[in-house]
Amino acid sequence: MKKILFFIAVAFSVMSCLEGGSFSQSYTADVTFEFPDNVYHNSFKDSLYFIPVGENGVTGEGFVYGNYPLVFSQKQVEGVFQGGFMMSYLKGEKDGMLTKPAADNDIYRVHATGGASASKTYAVFYDNPVETMMPVYHIEFGYKDLGSCAPIACYVNNTTYVARKIREHFQDGDRLILKATGIKSDGSKTEKSITLAEYTEAKDSVMYNWSVLDLSAFGDVAYVNFDVTSTNPEVPEYFCLDGYLAAIKVEY
DSSP states (O other): OOOOOOSOOOOOOOOOSOTTSOOEEEEEEEEOOOOOGGGOSGGGTTEEEOOOTTSTTOOSSEEOOTTOSEEEEEEEETTEEEEEEEEEEOOOOGGGOOOSOOOGGGGGSBSSSSSGGGOSOEEEEEOOSSGGGSOSOSEEETTTTSEEEEEEEEEEEOBHHHHHHHHHHOOTTOEEEEEEEEEOTTSOEEEEEEEEEEEOSSOEEEOOSOEEEEOGGGOSOSEEEEEEEESSTTSOOEEEEEEEEEEEEEEO
């Protein structure tokens, strides 16, 4: 597994070159987790990307994509990833067939040929059941005191490892549910859920296409948290995320 630093962990602060003036900007953030084209070459074709602790002043608390003021948080202990988000460039299998032999890094490999909309990179989220091994907030709007951030939607999918475990261990009534929670600055919350897998006598489904999770009901929020719930203890609590859209306005 390679650890490549292309993104910077941040505790956001606003620095304006317009002292004594004002600034206002509105735009739609489209977080695709894509690297510049010159990054994609043979040595990176099967890699995971997260923020190494202690390099270039990085704390390992998370990463941002491009210039968007959104932190995708993670938790590390002594340089070892424990929970939250990391980025992956691991190719999956067409149509979720699971015909290839299991690999150690399937836990961070999407249950699809690649990222949403044929992208090369996507994020993988691990909901560690040990609460202290998780960041407090999973996606944070860095300018929450100086603007607004309204999530619109994102694509979600399973990892290959989770899909294998579902096929091996799910029994009648088992489900894998992803819940997203939008949290406003005053602490009020809005929730939205989607089923990642379900097994009953009448239905046997495992998500293997990128599916839209509509977050538009959240309105303006400071944070978005995720909970992955598996009714079967043999199925771990991971999911993949790509194409995160949010309407952002910053004023100061």
